Amino acid sequence: ILNVEQSPQSLHVQEGDSTNFTCSFPSSNFYALHWYRWETAKSPEALFVMTLNGDEKKKGRISATLNTKEGYSYLYIKGSQPEDSATYLCALHGSARQLTFGSGTQLTVLP
Amino acid sequence: NAGVTQTPKFRVLKTGQSMTLLCAQDMNHEYMYWYRQDPGMGLRLIHYSVGEGTTAKGEVPDGYNVSRLKKQNFLLGLESAAPSQTSVYFCASRQVANTEAFFGQGTRLTVV
Numbered sequence: 604i605l606n607v608e609q610s611p612q613s614l615h616v617q618e619g620d621s622t623n624f625t626c627s628f629p630s631s632n633f634y635a636l637h638w639y640r641w642e643t644a645k646s647p648e649a650l651f652v653m654t655l656n657g658d659e660k661k662k663g664r665i666s667a668t669l670n671t672k673e674g675y676s677y678l679y680i681k682g683s684q685p686e687d688s689a690t691y692l693c694a695l696h697g698s699a700r701q702l703t704f705g706s707g708t709q710l711t712v713l714p
Numbered sequence: 715n716a717g718v719t720q721t722p723k724f725r726v727l728k729t730g731q732s733m734t735l736l737c738a739q740d741m742n743h744e745y746m747y748w749y750r751q752d753p754g755m756g757l758r759l760i761h762y763s764v765g766e767g768t769t770a771k772g773e774v775p776d777g778y779n780v781s782r783l784k785k786q787n788f789l790l791g792l793e794s795a796a797p798s799q800t801s802v803y804f805c806a807s808r809q810v811a812n813t814e815a816f817f818g819q820g821t822r823l824t825v826v
Contacts, residue, residue, distance in 0.1 A: 635812045646804065647757075649814030692756060700764050701772060702747055702806070702815060706756035
C-alpha cells in the first residue's frame with residue numbers, strides 16, 4: 604500500500620488570499636504525480652500530471668511543483684476566489700501502475 | 715462524448731445480496747480503476763486493471779471481485795453485500811504513460 608499524505612486536511616481562506624497545500628509520497632515508488640480538483644456532487648477533474656523532478660506546471664492562478672527526490676509536491680493558488688472552493692486531491696502513479704490518492708485538502712474560500 | 719459511464723447511479727441492497735457495478739469507457743483507455751469514497755478518507759483503490767483480461771488488487775480489495783473481459787468495460791462485483799460496503803463508488807480510466815484519469819459520475823450504494 605502506497606502512503607500518500609496531504610496537508611492540511613482543510614483550509615479556510617479569505618477571497619484574494621494566496622494559499623498552498625502539500626502532498627508527500629514515497630520517493631522510491633514514483634512514476635508520476637497527479638493533482639485533481641473535486642467539487643461537491645461532481646467527479647474529480649485533473650489539474651496536472653507531473654513526472655520530472657523540479658517540474659513546475661501552471662493553469663491560470665493554480666500552479667504546482669514537484670520534488671521526486673524528497674517525495675513531495677506543492678499546489679499553489681494565487682488570489683483565491685470563491686469558485687476555487689473544492690477538495691484538492693493528489694495521486695501517486697506507482698511502479699505497479701496503480702493510482703493511489705491522498706485523502707485531500709478541502710479548501711473553502713470565504714467572500 | 716460519453717467518456718466514463720457508471721451503471722447504476724444509485725442502489726440499495728440488503729445485507730447478503732449480490733450486485734455488479736458496470737463501468738464503461740469509450741476512450742480506448744488501457745487502465746481502469748475502481749475506488750470507494752468514504753467521509754474523511756478520500757478515494758481508496760479497490761481493484762484496478764492495466765489491460766483487457768488483467769486485474770490487480772488495490773488497497774481495500776476484500777469483499778469485492780472484478781473482471782475486465784472487454785477493454786471498454788470494468789465490472790465490480792459484491793458477492794455478499796455488507797453494511798461496511800455502503801459507500802460512493804467511482805470508476806476511472808486513463809491511457810498508458812503519464813496521462814490524467816477520467817472519472818465516472820459515481821454510484822451511491824447503501825447496504826441495509
